[in-house]
Amino acid sequence: MIATTLAVQDILVLDGALATELERRGADLKDPLWSAKLLIERPELIREVHLDYFRAGADVATTASYQATFEGFARRGFSHDEAGALMRRSVALAIEARDAFWAEPANRAGRRRPLVAASVGPYGAMLADGSEYRGYPGVTREQLAAFHRPRLQVLAAAGADLLACETIPCLDEALAIASLLPGLQPALPAWISFSCRDGEHVSQGERFADCAAALDGLPGVAAVGLNCTAPEHVPALVAAAQARTRLPIVVYPNSGEQWDAVAKCWHGERDAADFAAQAQRWRRGGARLIGGCCRTGPDEIRALRAALLG
Incomplete structure (x- = not known):
């Protein structure tokens, strides 16, 4: 799916933030479920x-399933089913939006039919304690696989085009x-993106370049990279991965x-034009799937697309 698109379009434009954009539109996400809370309360806003x-x-919508886990919903009284x-529902909402967009002939000019990526948040997102930005060295690979397996299967079977395994x-x-991807029914391609603490290391401390190398060639892994990271670190990280x-x-x-x-607030200025200018540098460095994470919105994606694809 990713390879097919990149064969005819040099850059795949991703969307921007979901949770912070929902908050900008008035949603209260001060909750362990974060954006997944609105799957219950306000799906139409998603x-x-x-x-x-x-x-x-x-070109891609990333679903509101980042914080959607069996454990998190169970704490709110929801059964497994x-x-x-x-x-x-998180996948269905993105598909509905994609189909509504594509039903308008004017939207098809110069565009390929957009994709839906089911968001797969990390184990730390379920803990809701910020550990996706620190890591959890005491948790084994087997425990992590056991946590991800049932949710991956539900999302893979829900109709998404690919999986976004992020942060x-x-x-x-x-x-x-990655070990679970070949066993999914149906099998879906996935990107795996890391949260990074600087221009060299992922959040738990491993070298980003080593992580990229370890995923190279694994079945089902269609792209590798980073998200939810400060933009000033991106050029060095892209160069490390490229090698x-x-x-x-x-x-x-x-x-x-x-x-x-x-x-518990954000500081600094948000500038869509500057974000798009930085994206051009990431593209020159070798990035091919480019979008935004926290505090980016439609304005950033509009500017980014214009800068990258004209």
């Missing part, structure tokens, strides 16, 4: 955001996910604003 990203130029239904803080978790993998490189960093964990 659909609206997906549609606006397609209109802004995104109910939790699975909510995960499938992964450590190599063990990436390899645990160690033949896979397409995916990058979708944060806007450049800084999160204050004490005050």
Whole structure:
């Protein structure tokens, strides 16, 4: 799927943030379920955001399943079957938005039919304690595989085109996910993107280049890269990956604003034109799937598409 698209289109434009964009539109996500909370309360708002990203130029919608886990929903009183239904809803909402966008003939000019990527958040997202930005060295690869297996199967069978395994803080978790991909029914390609703490290391401390090399050639892994990372680290990380993998490189960093964990707010300025200018540098460095993460929105994706694809 990714390879087919990149064979005819040099760059695949991803969408921007979901959770922070939902908050910008008035949603209260101060909850362990984060954006998955709206799968229960306001699914129509999720659909609206997906549609606006397609209109802004995104070739891919990433679903609201990042924080959707059997464990997280169970803590809210949902059964296993109910939790699975909510995960499938996340994919259905993105598909509905894609189909509504594609039903308008004017939207097809110069565009390929957009894709839906089912978001697979890390083990740390289920913990809801920020550990996807620190890692969890005491958790084994086997435990991580056991956590991911049932959710991956539900999402793979829900109708998505691919899987977005994102904000992964450590190599063990990436390899645990990769080990499960060949057994999914249906088998879907996946990108695996790491959260990185600087221009050399993923969040738990392994070298990003080593992580990219370890995933190279594994069945089902269609792209490797980073997300939810400060944009100033992207050029060095892309260069490191380029030297160690033949896979397409995916990058979708944060806007450049800084999160204050004490005050629980963002500081700094958001500039769509500057973000797009940086994206041109990432493209020149070798990135081929490019979008935005926290605090980016449709304006950033619109500017990014114009800068990258004209």
